[in-house]
Amino acid sequence: MTEYNPRDLADLVIKPIITEKATLLLEQNKYVFDVLPKATKPEIKAAIESLFDVKVTGVNTIKPPRKKRRVGRFIGHKPLYKRAIITLEEGDTINLFPDV
Template sequence: MIDYIKSPVLKLKNIRLLEKNQYTFDVDPKATKTEVKSWVEGFFGVKVTGMNSYRPPRKMKRMGPAIGYPVRYKRMIVTLRSGDSIPLF
């Protein structure tokens, strides 16, 4: 199950979401909301009240003469109940 969660996202927009008790993770494209919710609740011991997911648009990358696209991923925005927090942040 831990293979579904790739990493937390720490960008400017996501840092602003921390004030609203929302945390952002990069997850495997095959992961579902219920799988990620159960993993976050079990691992961190918090209560998840909402989840949003989206796939960022593809961007073309160039590596020498080769042109292609990087591996796709999905982002999940997890909203926690007030009073809960994730200690990694």
């Protein structure tokens, strides 16, 4: 197994996603995070395991196509992003809402 630098792994995970669909996935012990587009599945797994002290059983990633945006006569794109759906081992949880 490849050794990862813990300082680099912390930068891969940007933020957790709290949407209606993501909260429905919480019942299946799945968590959704925004990650850097260059992050790979093994890196994401290592980052989540080191940040939250949990055992990850699966990582699914989503990299949707960029949408065009127009400002006046200039056409550009929305920023590229990547989401990771993390499946945890039975019994492990991540506390996304502390003290609520």
